Amino acid sequence: MIDLRIELVGVSHHQAPVELRELVAVDVVGASSLARGLADGCEAVVLSTCNRTEVYLAAGDGGDGLARRATDELLRRAGGDAGGLERALYRLSDESAALHLFRVAAGLDSLVPGEGEILGQVREAFEAGTTGPHLDRLFRMALHAGRRARVETAIGESPASVPAAAAALAQQVFGDLDGHAALLVGAGRMSELTARNLLSRGARVVAVANRTAAHGEELARSLGARAVGLDGVVQELAAVDVVVASTSAPGFVLDAVTAGPTIKGRRGRPLLVVDLAVPRDVDPALAQLDGCFVYDIDDLEAVVESSLAGRRVEATRAERIVAEEADRFREWQASLAVVPAIASLRARAEEIRRRELEKAHARLERLSEGDRQAIEAMTAQIVNKILHTPTVRMKEAAVTADGVVYAEVMRHLFGLGEDVGLTEESAGGEDST
Amino acid sequence: MAEFLVWPALIAYGEAAVAYAGELRGPGIGGRLATWGVRIGWLAQTALLIVQAFGSDGFPWGTWAGALNLFVWLVVAVYLVWGCTPRYRLLGLAVMPIAAVLLVLAWAGGGTAVDEGNSSGVLLGLHAGFMLAGLAGLTVAAGMGALYLWEDRRLKRRDSHLLRLRLPPLGTLDRLEARITAAALALLSIGIVAGLPRLQGRFDVSMAFTLVLWALVATALVLRREAGLQGRRAAWLQLSGVGLVAIVLPVTHFAS
Numbered sequence: 001m002i003d004l005r006i007e008l009v010g011v012s013h014h015q016a017p018v019e020l021r022e023l024v025a026v027d028v029v030g031a032s033s034l035a036r037g038l039a040d041g042c043e044a045v046v047l048s049t050c051n052r053t054e055v056y057l058a059a060g061d062g063g064d065g066l067a068r069r070a071t072d073e074l075l076r077r078a079g080g081d082a083g084g085l086e087r088a089l090y091r092l093s094d095e096s097a098a099l100h101l102f103r104v105a106a107g108l109d110s111l112v113p114g115e116g117e118i119l120g121q122v123r124e125a126f127e128a129g130t131t132g133p134h135l136d137r138l139f140r141m142a143l144h145a146g147r148r149a150r151v152e153t154a155i156g157e158s159p160a161s162v163p164a165a166a167a168a169l170a171q172q173v174f175g176d177l178d179g180h181a182a183l184l185v186g187a188g189r190m191s192e193l194t195a196r197n198l199l200s201r202g203a204r205v206v207a208v209a210n211r212t213a214a215h216g217e218e219l220a221r222s223l224g225a226r227a228v229g230l231d232g233v234v235q236e237l238a239a240v241d242v243v244v245a246s247t248s249a250p251g252f253v254l255d256a257v258t259a260g261p262t263i264k265g266r267r268g269r270p271l272l273v274v275d276l277a278v279p280r281d282v283d284p285a286l287a288q289l290d291g292c293f294v295y296d297i298d299d300l301e302a303v304v305e306s307s308l309a310g311r312r313v314e315a316t317r318a319e320r321i322v323a324e325e326a327d328r329f330r331e332w333q334a335s336l337a338v339v340p341a342i343a344s345l346r347a348r349a350e351e352i353r354r355r356e357l358e359k360a361h362a363r364l365e366r367l368s369e370g371d372r373q374a375i376e377a378m379t380a381q382i383v384n385k386i387l388h389t390p391t392v393r394m395k396e397a398a399v400t401a402d403g404v405v406y407a408e409v410m411r412h413l414f415g416l417g418e419d420v421g422l423t424e425e426s427a428g429g430e431d432s433t
Numbered sequence: 434m435a436e437f438l439v440w441p442a443l444i445a446y447g448e449a450a451v452a453y454a455g456e457l458r459g460p461g462i463g464g465r466l467a468t469w470g471v472r473i474g475w476l477a478q479t480a481l482l483i484v485q486a487f488g489s490d491g492f493p494w495g496t497w498a499g500a501l502n503l504f505v506w507l508v509v510a511v512y513l514v515w516g517c518t519p520r521y522r523l524l525g526l527a528v529m530p531i532a533a534v535l536l537v538l539a540w541a542g543g544g545t546a547v548d549e550g551n552s553s554g555v556l557l558g559l560h561a562g563f564m565l566a567g568l569a570g571l572t573v574a575a576g577m578g579a580l581y582l583w584e585d586r587r588l589k590r591r592d593s594h595l596l597r598l599r600l601p602p603l604g605t606l607d608r609l610e611a612r613i614t615a616a617a618l619a620l621l622s623i624g625i626v627a628g629l630p631r632l633q634g635r636f637d638v639s640m641a642f643t644l645v646l647w648a649l650v651a652t653a654l655v656l657r658r659e660a661g662l663q664g665r666r667a668a669w670l671q672l673s674g675v676g677l678v679a680i681v682l683p684v685t686h687f688a689s
Contacts, residue, residue: 158596168596173588175602268664270603291664293588302593310597 004134004336008097009070009089010047010054013111016088023078023085024053032128038070045129045139047104049121051111056101058134060336067091094333098138099326105146106318107155113311114155114318119146137332145325149318158307163190165303166274167197169295170242173272177203183240184208185233185254186247187219190276194244195223206240209233211247237262243273245281256285263289274300331399338398341407342391344416349383435488438481439536439545445474446509446533453525457598464522471529475509478536481545482506488547492558497683498544500565505535507569511613512576521601527576556627563624564643568678570617571650575675577610578668585665607663610671611654618650642685649674 011021026034031046034055038044042059055070071089078085092100100109105122107114126139150156159165167177174180180203184191187210195205205225209232210216220227228236230253237243237259247253254273263271268291275282275296287294295303357364357379364372390410397406410416449470455463482503485493494503512528515521539545584600601609625643632640653670656662662670 157599165596169588171602172584172595172599173603175605175608267661268666269661270664287589290666293591295591299591299593302591303596306593307596 004060004333005066006058006094006097006138007067008054008056008092008100009067009074010052011085011088012052020081020085020088021053023081024074028124028128031125035129038073039130042066043130043132043135045125045131045135047122047125056135060134095330098329101138101142102145102322102326105142106149106322108315108318108322112160113315116156122146138329141325141329145322148321152321153314153317155311155314155318158310159304160308162300162304163193163197165300166194167201170198170272171201173270173293174241177201180241181206181239182242182244183236185243185245185281186210187216188246191244191246192219194274198242203242207236234259234262238265241271246276247281249281250279252283253281254286255283259286260289263292266291334398335395337404338394338407341410341416342394345410345414346387348414348416349387353379353383435481435484435545435547438477438484439540442474442477442481443533443536445470445477446529446536449474449525450529450533453523453529456522467522467525471509471513471525475513478506485547492561494561495557496544498539498542500561501535502539502544504565504569505532505539507566508532508572511569511573523600524576524580527579556630560624560628563620563627567617567620567624570613570620571675574610574613574617575671577606578671581606581668582665611657614650615654618654621647639685642681646678
């Protein structure tokens, strides 16, 4: 009988600060090599991201000492901080380990609920792991649960940072950002992050305006844009769709008097102005103009806060999906206990059928080839039909605690695994032919 | 038989209108119920139109109430194309309550019953069918315009829930409004041509109104293309135009 054991040993952002997490963090190559090292007679996958390092181990023979082996390896890597790491380590087994992985894949265990990268990281870890039938099934189902959570809920849809919110707002105004032009006013870190978010969604940065020309040129080069002076910003407004302002200027860089006429000249064509600076770079009066939408840092933070609240609401729906998938895994895991018994029963029945046909060979020879094939198919069908209900009932029982008992009863009744004399059975069977 | 089909359509449209209001609280079961309401209602109304078509000797939708019945069916048909996709579901908030009310009016006016119909022949059917399809297109475009104005207002007010209750982007709404209007203009043009032989040299007020309507729609499209008329102004123009049609068309076509 298969005695599947799944063990998880890991450390994550919940209990361990970065100083501890970095001690055991590995890249994909390292994860692959660690998994190979741990997979001595079992299966192993190492999932290592910036927020967690987790070792998943599985064995079909009960796997004594699996968790100890993984713990020792992680503590060895921690070196002098082994004591601190040991206090932060968590160990989960079987259903709990599976449920944890499903939650991780769905982004429910992440710092930002529903963050998108974790699903890819789980896939990478799976591909780099030393897997067999058990972890293969577990990780495939976890990836499926993660995909379902993202498709069937909106957990991953809303932005979780100010730069991402700015880019999402641009999409809300223009739809597809392909071909839409952005202007950066200021070459600070926030400007750059927002620009990269816009680029990743298809927009292009056409110009970077900065007080310090060298810094502006450097950023412009890296974004494939041209550098302009701050005095050229108003002129650029006629052609661009998105403006990201983030300078340290003490007053407005864009005010209603100088920028107003250019924006009016756009005749209602939408212009999104994102003002990330404190003090603000953009005169809020510009928002009164037709087609001009001005968002300052407080507005964007409110959007992010609302999005995160939405993610938390969606997370409860995603938890239900994860629980469903975890149940399915549990059913599969339970069915393993009866699979060998079912396979033996079917093999026994098939052997009896084949022997009976061989015995009747002399009488069947008088029949045509077509008739013989019909009898062959009919006997196979009879065996299948007789065994169908017991097979289904066994699988159903496997989900409950009775599964093992049913398997034992079936082994006993049919003498599975015993050397039952088929000749004797056949003799009894001859009466009916 | 026909009367029995009105009620499922009405109930389903009404259910959809209420369910869309529920969708405002957040995407979920409300939206799905609304979409099914639209589908079932539209199928019931389709069956109703088929029964009317087979039960009448001539064109069964020649009266104002009959035309209203056909118009509602066409509006819901155009809406169904987008209404089933999550991002456009809220367009149903503008379309379905109106569809339900207009269907009640059509029923009260006898437009859902089976009678002899108007025996003026195929050309009347083509004329009325294409004109009503064109008007249905303009109505849905106006619905897009209404959605545009709502979304524009939310963006202007910097609504923090903007990304939680997502409407279609402004740019997409504007483009769709223009495309549907262009398609509606083509349908109106065919409808007008199909109606010309019926005039037999006469030129009445309904024909004059139809031509003015055609010219207005064509001008709006030219202005959009050549003079950059878009966004809020285009949306307001669309809504005003459809409002004007809703008031003037029944008077000019069915007052007698």
